[in-house]
Amino acid sequence: MADSEMRSMKAAVTRAKGAAFQIEDVRIGAPRHDEVLVRVVACGVCHTDIVVRDQDFESPLPAILGHEGAGVVEAVGENVHRVVPGDHVVMSYMFCGECYLCDSGHPAHCLHVGPINFGGGRLDGSTSAEDAKGEVLHDHFFGQSSFAQYAIASQNNVVKVDKDLPLELLAPLGCGLQTGAGAVLNAMKVSPGSTFAAFGTGAVGLSAVMAARIAGATRIIAVDVNAERLKLALELGATHTVNSRDGDPVAAVQEITGGRGADFTLECSGRPEVLRQAIDALGFFGTCGIVGATRMGTEVPFDVNSVMIPAKKIMGVVQGDVISETFIPTLIEFYRQGRFPFDRLIKHYDFADINQAVEDSEQGRTIKPVLRIGVA
Ligand SMILES: [Zn+2]
Ligand SMILES: [Zn+2]
Numbered sequence: 414m415a416d417s418e419m420r421s422m423k424a425a426v427t428r429a430k431g432a433a434f435q436i437e438d439v440r441i442g443a444p445r446h447d448e449v450l451v452r453v454v455a456c457g458v459c460h461t462d463i464v465v466r467d468q469d470f471e472s473p474l475p476a477i478l479g480h481e482g483a484g485v486v487e488a489v490g491e492n493v494h495r496v497v498p499g500d501h502v503v504m505s506y507m508f509c510g511e512c513y514l515c516d517s518g519h520p521a522h523c524l525h526v527g528p529i530n531f532g533g534g535r536l537d538g539s540t541s542a543e544d545a546k547g548e549v550l551h552d553h554f555f556g557q558s559s560f561a562q563y564a565i566a567s568q569n570n571v572v573k574v575d576k577d578l579p580l581e582l583l584a585p586l587g588c589g590l591q592t593g594a595g596a597v598l599n600a601m602k603v604s605p606g607s608t609f610a611a612f613g614t615g616a617v618g619l620s621a622v623m624a625a626r627i628a629g630a631t632r633i634i635a636v637d638v639n640a641e642r643l644k645l646a647l648e649l650g651a652t653h654t655v656n657s658r659d660g661d662p663v664a665a666v667q668e669i670t671g672g673r674g675a676d677f678t679l680e681c682s683g684r685p686e687v688l689r690q691a692i693d694a695l696g697f698f699g700t701c702g703i704v705g706a707t708r709m710g711t712e713v714p715f716d717v718n719s720v721m722i723p724a725k726k727i728m729g730v731v732q733g734d735v736i737s738e739t740f741i742p743t744l745i746e747f748y749r750q751g752r753f754p755f756d757r758l759i760k761h762y763d764f765a766d767i768n769q770a771v772e773d774s775e776q777g778r779t780i781k782p783v784l785r786i787g788v789a
Pocket of ligand 1: 460
């Protein structure tokens with residue numbers, strides 16, 4: 414790309430498997446015809462950033478990660494009509510918009526979901542960022558790479574949001590929060606009067622708890638080993654909590670549901686043994702949603718008859734199977750009405766403290782770290 418089109422910025426670069434994020438001076442190119450250059454104001458830290466840093470999900474390095482970015486549109490390509498410079502946007506996951514899965518209303522399960530979000534560049538293999546030496550930095554992570562002062566997104570994955578709410582609040586809506594809330598409201602369709610259990614009460618699980626209350630579930634059970642999070646779950650809508658350190662969580666869910674088992678469970682922890690519990694805790698015609706990412710190749714055994722006879726369903730869910738363009742504004746409305754108080758999950762960090770933010774998340778000290786990267 415011509416030098417005149419390159420813009421200097423700071424970005425947190427992941428150089429090697431498991432290495433700390435390193436803030437570097439880098440350069441980024443101009444948006445292509447269907448792309449949007451966003452000046453990043455804030456970016457949430459999600460479990461998937463850590464999974465990719467550690468290469469449990471393979472994605473080429475060195476790279477700029479970060480996929481819960483929010484910011485201000487700085488420039489748009491000539492074919493972009495959805496947003497204009499100055500608009501506030503939340504960036505979400507990327508999809509092709511042309512495959513049969515995108516066409517059938519399931520862009521989160523896009524046929525190209527792997528390469529388009531984790532491929533380290535555009536689908537054609539090109540990238541737009543380079544380091545101080547002019548070496549390629551893999552980018553377009555989730556169609557954004559938002560651990561940076563600027564991100565190249567696409568008109569497919571930017572969601573225009575109201576300007577009266579701070580972008581440093583809205584940033585995590587683009588992945589973790591829509592994943593939990595979308596799994597409950599959109600993918601599993603938790604119904605009024607049903608029983609629901611979230612296994613794991615990080616940002617995804619607690620979003621699911623808040624959404625289950627919105628859906629009208631009457632018994633909402635939060636399962637975890639972190640007593641502080643279970644306490645917060647009660648404040649956000651859980652009617653019961655189960656600390657797995659105190660005994661068998663499956664038996665506890667059975668007891669809370671009057672011996673029936675839960676109508677819906679959501680596995681948010683990414684731990685194989687917990688998925689087994691989430692399946693076993695279901696009652697007749699119950700549905701277990703899986704949103705917790707595990708290392709590629711992970712298998713979980715279950716008792717076939719214990720699934721067949723009670724007619725249980727086990728379903729994978731990516732990004733709540735939501736269309737971010739409509740679902741994120743809905744979550745913002747719920748927030749305004751006091752029904753989705755996701756601000757209670759967030760702790761803000763300066764961009765320079767990214768490694769502290771990640772460590773606090775890994776240690777369970779912070780539920781949803783959000784990095785302050787720029788000013789609105
Ligand atoms: Zn994520
Ligand atoms: Zn697609």
